[in-house]
Amino acid sequence: xRRPGQGRRLDLSTVLARGSLRSTTALYLAPSSTVxxxxxxxxxxDAIRRVPPNTVVVLSTxxxxxxxxxxxxxxxxxxxxxxxxxxxxxxxxxxxxxxAERLDITLLAAGQDPASVALDLAAEIGAARSVVDVQLAxxxxxxxxxxxxxxxLRGISQHLGGILIALEYDGVLVASAGSTGKDDGQVSVxxxxxxxxxxxxxxxxxxxxxxxxxxxxVRTALEMAVxxxxxAWLQVNSREDRDAVPSAALVDLTPFDTAxxxxxxxxxxxxxxxxxxxxxxxxxxxxxxxxxNEPHRLERTAVLRLLWRRVGIRRPLAEVEEGWLSIIPCxxxxxxxxxxxxxxxxxxxxxxxxxxxAGLSRWQAENxxxxxxxxxxxxxxxxxxxxxxxxxxxxxxxxxxAATFFMNQETIQQVAHLALPQLMAAPDREQMISSLASYLxxxxxxxxxxxxxxxxxxxxxxxxxxxxxLGVPLDDPHQLxxxxxxxxxxxxxxxxxTRHARKDSP
Amino acid sequence: xTSGERSGVxxxxxxxxxxxxxxxxxxxxxxxxxxxxxxxxxxxxxxxMIQSAMVSGQVQxxxxxxxxxxxxxxxxxxxxxxxxIADMPPVGDxxxxxxxxxxxxxxxxxxxxxxxxxxxxxxxxxLMVGLQSGLPVVxxxxxxxxxxxxxxTTLHIGEVGISPxxxxxxxxxxxxxxxxxxxxxETLVRSLVTELGGWAATAMYxxxxxxxxxxxxxxxxxxxxxxxxxLDADESVENKYRRLIELLKAVRISRARVQHIESxxxxxxxxxxAQPSSxxxxxxxxxxxxxxxxxxxxxxxxxxxxxxxxxPDIVTLLxxxxxxxxxxxxxxxxxxxxxxxIPAAEAWYSAPxxxxxxxxxxxxxxxxxxxxx
Numbered sequence: 106x107r108r109p110g111q112g113r114r115l116d117l118s119t120v121l122a123r124g125s126l127r128s129t130t131a132l133y134l135a136p137s138s139t140v141x142x143x144x145x146x147x148x149x150x151d152a153i154r155r156v157p158p159n160t161v162v163v164l165s166t167x168x169x170x171x172x173x174x175x176x177x178x179x180x181x182x183x184x185x186x187x188x189x190x191x192x193x194x195x196x197x198x199x200x201x202x203x204x205a206e207r208l209d210i211t212l213l214a215a216g217q218d219p220a221s222v223a224l225d226l227a228a229e230i231g232a233a234r235s236v237v238d239v240q241l242a243x244x245x246x247x248x249x250x251x252x253x254x255x256x257x258l259r260g261i262s263q264h265l266g267g268i269l270i271a272l273e274y275d276g277v278l279v280a281s282a283g284s285t286g287k288d289d290g291q292v293s294v295x296x297x298x299x300x301x302x303x304x305x306x307x308x309x310x311x312x313x314x315x316x317x318x319x320x321x322x323v324r325t326a327l328e329m330a331v332x333x334x335x336x337a338w339l340q341v342n343s344r345e346d347r348d349a350v351p352s353a354a355l356v357d358l359t360p361f362d363t364a365x366x367x368x369x370x371x372x373x374x375x376x377x378x379x380x381x382x383x384x385x386x387x388x389x390x391x392x393x394x395x396x397x398n399e400p401h402r403l404e405r406t407a408v409l410r411l412l413w414r415r416v417g418i419r420r421p422l423a424e425v426e427e428g429w430l431s432i433i434p435c436x437x438x439x440x441x442x443x444x445x446x447x448x449x450x451x452x453x454x455x456x457x458x459x460x461x462x463a464g465l466s467r468w469q470a471e472n473x474x475x476x477x478x479x480x481x482x483x484x485x486x487x488x489x490x491x492x493x494x495x496x497x498x499x500x501x502x503x504x505x506x507a508a509t510f511f512m513n514q515e516t517i518q519q520v521a522h523l524a525l526p527q528l529m530a531a532p533d534r535e536q537m538i539s540s541l542a543s544y545l546x547x548x549x550x551x552x553x554x555x556x557x558x559x560x561x562x563x564x565x566x567x568x569x570x571x572x573x574x575l576g577v578p579l580d581d582p583h584q585l586x587x588x589x590x591x592x593x594x595x596x597x598x599x600x601x602x603t604r605h606a607r608k609d610s611p
Numbered sequence: 612x613t614s615g616e617r618s619g620v621x622x623x624x625x626x627x628x629x630x631x632x633x634x635x636x637x638x639x640x641x642x643x644x645x646x647x648x649x650x651x652x653x654x655x656x657x658x659x660m661i662q663s664a665m666v667s668g669q670v671q672x673x674x675x676x677x678x679x680x681x682x683x684x685x686x687x688x689x690x691x692x693x694x695x696i697a698d699m700p701p702v703g704d705x706x707x708x709x710x711x712x713x714x715x716x717x718x719x720x721x722x723x724x725x726x727x728x729x730x731x732x733x734x735x736x737x738l739m740v741g742l743q744s745g746l747p748v749v750x751x752x753x754x755x756x757x758x759x760x761x762x763x764t765t766l767h768i769g770e771v772g773i774s775p776x777x778x779x780x781x782x783x784x785x786x787x788x789x790x791x792x793x794x795x796x797e798t799l800v801r802s803l804v805t806e807l808g809g810w811a812a813t814a815m816y817x818x819x820x821x822x823x824x825x826x827x828x829x830x831x832x833x834x835x836x837x838x839x840x841x842l843d844a845d846e847s848v849e850n851k852y853r854r855l856i857e858l859l860k861a862v863r864i865s866r867a868r869v870q871h872i873e874s875x876x877x878x879x880x881x882x883x884x885a886q887p888s889s890x891x892x893x894x895x896x897x898x899x900x901x902x903x904x905x906x907x908x909x910x911x912x913x914x915x916x917x918x919x920x921x922x923p924d925i926v927t928l929l930x931x932x933x934x935x936x937x938x939x940x941x942x943x944x945x946x947x948x949x950x951x952x953i954p955a956a957e958a959w960y961s962a963p964x965x966x967x968x969x970x971x972x973x974x975x976x977x978x979x980x981x982x983x984x
Contacts, residue, residue, distance in 0.1 A: 131895045150976055172873065172889055173904045173913060177977070180916025200891040204916055602755050 114319045115233050117161075117188050117211060121327045125225035127160075129191060129213040133205040139188045142321075144226040146219065152172060153181035161213070163191040163223040175201050183208040191215050191222055199462035215603040236436045237322060240264070244326055248333035256409060258282035261310075261330045265323060269311040272334065275303075277455045287309045292320055293359045294327040296335065306404065308334060342407040349423035351380035352432050356425045359476040370472050382432075382475060389435040389444060390475075391467040392609040393456070394490040405459070418444075428461075428486060430479065441468040441499060449497045457495025464489050468500040487511075509593065517594040525591070527575040535599050540568045541577060542592040545585070626677025627747060630670040630738070632662045637839025638735060639649075643728035644838050645953075646757045647927040649906045651938055652734045653689075661739050664898035670738045673723060673747035675829055680821030683719045684749055685710060687740045690761060690778075692804040695961045696732065697914025705779040705812030706740040710779035725823060726813070728757035729831030730925075748832065753816060755828030755956035756925045760909040761800060762793035765958045765967045766816050769826025776800060776815040779809025790830060791977050798853040828956040834858075842921035851940035855951075864912055864919045864950040866931050867892035867901045869942055890942070892950070901950060905939065910973050912950060920952035920981050923959035923968045927951050 117139040120126045142159040145152070147168055156162055168174055173230040175192055179183045179201065182190045192201070194263045205212035216223045244264045251257045254272060262283030264393035269285040271278055294307040308331060310323050358373060371385060372375060377384070377500065393409065395401075406424045413422045413431065423430045435441060442505050445465055456463060464485025466478035481500035488510040489498040500507070531537060540558060547553035569579065578584040630638075639658035643651040661670065680686070687706050689696055710721050725738050727733045729752040741748040753764035761773065773796045776788040786803050790796035796815075798810040804811045842853045855861055871891040892901040901919075904911040909926035912919045920926050929949040937948055957966050960981045970977045 173911060174976075175915040176900070176902050176913050178916075178919070180913070200900060200902070202894075206902060207898060207915060321787070497903050 114322075117232060118140055120226070120229065121213075124190075125211060125229045126222070128217060129215050132202045132212040132214050133210075135189075135209045135211045137209070139211065140319075141188045143222050143227075143230060147178065147225045150177055150181065153178055153185060156182065156185045156187055156429035158186040159188050160185070161189045161191060161223075161226060162187045162228075163219045164193070165219060166193050172201065176204055178214065179204050179208060179210060183210045186458075189213055190514060191219055193219055207233075214434055237325075237416055241326060242324075245329055245333070248330055251333065252337055252339060252340055252417060254280050254337045255282060255420075257330065257333045257440075260333075261326065265310060265326060268313065268323075271309050271311075272306070272325075272411075273309060274306050274404070275458065277408075277412075279408050279411045279456045286313045290320070292313060292323045292327065294324060294331060296331055306408075330419055338407055342403070342410060345410050345421050346424075349421035352384065352421060352423035352430050353425055354380055355382070355432065355475055355479060356423070356430060359479050369476055371461075377475075387435055387468070387473075388432050388466075388475060388478055389441050389468055390478040391431045391433065391444070391448065391463060392428055392465075392479070392482035392486035393422075393430075393461055393463045394483075395459075396460050396490075399425055408459075409461075412452045412455050412607060416444075416447055425608065427483070430478075430482070432475070435468055437584075438468045438470075441465060441501065444608065445497055445499050453495055453497060456497070460494040462486055462489035462492075462494055463497040465497070465499040465501075467499070509590075512590065514594050515593055515599060518598065521591045521595055525576060528572070537568060537575070537601060538592055538595045539571060540565060541572055541579070542589075542596040544569065544579075545589040545592060549579075612615035618629065625817040627675040628672045632665055634836050635661050635665070635670070635738065635838045636981050637737075637843055638738070638832065640839035640842050640932075641835030641837070642730050642734035642839075643826065643836065643938065644842060644927055644929075645734070645925060646882075646908065647936055648905055649731045651731075654735055656700065657732060657735045657739055657757070661735070661742060662740050663798075668742050668745075670741050671747040672750050672832055675725075675749050675751045675820055675824045678749070678821060680824070682722035682820040683717065684723045684725055684820050684823050685713050685721050685816070685818075686727045686753060686816040687724050687737050687812070687814050688733035688735060689810055690800055690813050691810040692801060696810055699809070701812060703743070704782070705783075706736070706814065707743055708779050708785065709777035709812055709814035710740070710744060710746075712785065713775060713817050715841070716775045716777070716787065718814065718816060720748060721817070723747045723749045723820070724814075725827070726752040726832065727761070728752060728754045729828065729835060730754075731759040733757065734835055748819070749823065749825040750832045751823055751825075751829045752831045753827050753829055755959070756923070757908065758968055760797050760836055761813075761815065763972070764793070764816065765828055765956060766818065766822070766826050766962070767793045768958055768961070768963050768967060771816060771818050771822050771826055773872070774922060775813050775817065776813055778803060778811040778813050780804070781813045782808055786811075797802055800813070824835050826958075828958070833853065842935055851934040852929075854939070858981060859952050859953045861953045862920075864926075864952050865892070865894045865899060865914065866893040866896070866949045867899070868947045869944050872942075872944060879966045890908050892948070903950070904975065906973060911970060911977070912952065912974055918977060918980055921970045921975070921977060922973055923955040923957055923960065923964065923979070925953040927953065 116126065121131065122140060139472055140159050141161055143157060144163060145156050145162045146163045146165055148165045153162060162178065164175065164178055168178060175263070179190055187210065191213045194214040194216045202212060244261070245265065248257055249259045251260050258270045258272060258280055259282040262268060267283050269281060269283040271280060271281040287379055290312045292307055292312055293307045293309040294310060307569065308327050312320060312323055329493050401424055406429065409429055410422050418433055419430050420433045433444065448463055463481050464487065466481035484507050485498045485500040487504060488503055488507050489496040491510050495579065528534060530539060542556050544551065544554040547557060551565055553560045573579060578588055635658050636920055639654055640655050648754050673730065687709065697870050714721055724746050725739045725748065726737045737748045753766040755765065773793040774789045776796060778786045778788065778800065784807055786807070788796055790799055803935055836854065837858055841851050841858065844851065852863070870893050872888070874888040888905045890903040890905065894901060902913040903909050910922045927936065928939070928942065929951055930937050931947055931949050942948060959968055962983060965979050966972065969979045969982070
């Protein structure tokens with residue numbers, strides 16, 4: 106198979122066998138294969154310092170006049186990773202050849218004027234480059250027809266011999282096409298963010314460890330494909346913006362007052378029909394929550410929409426205040442669990458990388474209003490965010506427990522310090538809190554709590570006596586709920602601190 | 612260590628030392644070591660003459676610091692153009708005549724003489740002049756080594772005038788040159804030397820002891836004697852190397868076998884005496900290819916094409932078997948030699964120094980590695 110960009114890169118052995126260097130005499134041929142990117146006639150030693158790698162260095166007749174100059178030129182050319190050095194035929198000596206062999210750099214003697222050898226080689230390099238220009242023009246022509254990011258990536262990959270082409274945002278793979286090999290190297294081109302974001306978006310190609318692959322050609326191809334990627338990106342995003350209008354509108358129409366839900370559909374029946382929502386159809390809402398202090402950015406919405414496609418749901422993702430929303434028709438209970446698993450598997454890692462979290466509404470047999478499921482998804486998403494970025498929670502798994510996520514832990518800890526000073530000052534505070542929380546979790550059953558804590562009943566009893574001595578109101582029904590709440594929060598904080606300490610320890 | 616401590620003979624006055632016959636022998640060896648590319652025959656002849664004449668006289672070596680700063684001092688040396696001095700030796704009165712001409716021209720008495728170069732024959736000639744004239748020889752010179760051109764001096768860098776230059780040729784003809792600068796003096800002197808028969812005894816760079824102290828290279832006669840003491844010593848080669856490296860801050864570039872000698876290896880610039888040649892050696896331990904570019908002296912050393920030393924560095928050759936200086940004339944294909952590089956006087960690595968005596972001054976289109984250091 107002809108490698109893309111192969112026309113551009115001349116191979117020294119080919120040029121020696123059939124090309125413009127066939128008239129030269131090989132004084133020493135380096136065994137390793139060498140490519141040629143350019144040619145330069147060198148009139149004086151200092152000029153070799155400016156020679157780029159993979160250049161054939163042709164010494165002028167004057168340069169070849171001194172044997173030491175050829176030696177120094179060989180050394181300089183070797184340091185510059187030149188492809189070969191061409192010297193006038195009458196000037197070389199065995200020691201110069203010996204040095205070429207020692208440095209392992211190809212040394213050629215030109216029977217004719219070195220300048221004409223250089224000109225012939227330059228013409229050959231130019232011809233090879235024109236082949237590349239045609240290849241690049243074909244690539245651009247093909248990409249113009251593509252209207253999706255994946256289509257553009259597929260087009261690039263096909264033109265580069267099926268190699269993996271990926272679009273990455275902040276190191277997270279957003280979309281890709283083609284396949285990757287074992288020892289691939291990488292060529293990457295940055296896509297400048299339209300919002301000058303510090304986050305980087307890059308188009309990368311995995312190049313096989315094969316010298317026939319011209320990295321420079323691949324880079325040029327990627328650079329030329331950038332406008333097509335950006336164009337497809339914007340097209341897709343604007344299409345999604347349009348498709349997501351009904352979902353976005355739904356958020357704006359969602360009343361704060363849940364009691365108004367019953368009248369919602371009657372009040373907005375006409376509008377809901379216009380927006381494409383069907384009465385009697387059951388839906389599940391997915392809300393992706395982001396840090397409210399971080400404003401929306403066009404590029405992040407576009408990235409999320411590309412990622413959202415991986416979940417395999419052909420429903421648009423609407424950019425809304427405090428996140429993104431998608432409303433998905435759902436007729437079966439199991440579909441919600443499947444959807445949660447799918448979201449987790451396909452974009453869970455990306456959500457964590459971007460410091461986002463997702464929540465899903467419940468599936469309910471009876472007809473539930475759309476505002477209700479939107480609220481459920483939003484609350485679940487916020488709960489998920491509070492438990493840690495990258496988490497995905499279904500409202501069904503929370504129910505009323507969701508309320509506990511919104512308790513202000515800092516204030517509750519302050520209350521604990523004021524109301525339960527002896528407990529908070531106790532040296533065995535952590536042990537006491539976990540024991541008491543478990544005791545109250547188990548409806549004040551000493552047996553159940555001791556079993557859950559893996560303690561003997563008497564041990565727990567002793568701790569309960571001590572708690573009473575420390576002023577914990579375990580026996581006052583009016584204070585029990587608040588006490589339970591405080592212990593719950595303190596227990597959470599303690600567990601989290603212990604977890605972090607373990608994580609940080611070497 | 613002072614020169615008084617160096618010699619076994621007691622100092623006659625502060626800063627002044629009488630040299631011994633052994634000192635002269637060591638100086639001869641040192642003078643050859645520091646200019647291995649020049650045929651040492653003339654140096655040896657002069658050394659023998661001095662040693663013979665020392666029976667009836669003494670050579671006084673004086674530190675430039677101990678002279679009155681206003682004392683007139685003058686450089687003496689041979690300038691050659693094609694003729695070996697040994698082929699037609701001087702009669703003996705040439706340098707005295709030159710000094711007398713300088714004294715007449717300047718209406719001042721010369722108080723001391725110094726070497727035009729601190730190696731080869733010009734390193735030893737002033738000793739004979741001192742012996743003949745009774746003038747002390749200053750332990751300093753304007754090159755700190757030997758260069759082929761009389762304009763290549765640290766006095767030139769210090770803008771000390773070269774004129775008047777007194778010359779006396781092979782047949783006793785005399786000339787006096789007044790030139791505006793050392794480069795022009797070089798051209799005139801070279802032309803005159805050809806006309807005078809191939810060599811001329813000269814006295815030039817008449818200056819005060821203060822100027823020589825400020826712009827000359829001091830201690831160079833003593834250095835030649837020290838080098839000779841080391842090389843003439845009956846001890847191991849390794850010991851000699853160790854002492855030499857310590858004395859001269861020298862570096863052994865390579866121990867290598869001569870593989871190829873080539874003359875007329877590159878075009879020569881006008882005004883540079885002697886034809887260029889080159890020598891290629893192989894370091895049999897490392898496989899490195901060593902290339903020496905020679906014209907009067909070893910101008911450039913390439914190791915695998917990279918510059919290892921370049922003029923004004925002093926590059927010389929030693930026999931790894933005996934630890935003695937090797938004359939370039941004795942080197943043939945198959946000879947194993949040690950290539951030694953010695954840093955020149957610091958003034959030579961300044962921008963004007965490198966311009967005057969760096970590689971480009973010898974038509975070597977390279978910058979010295981210390982140019983931008």
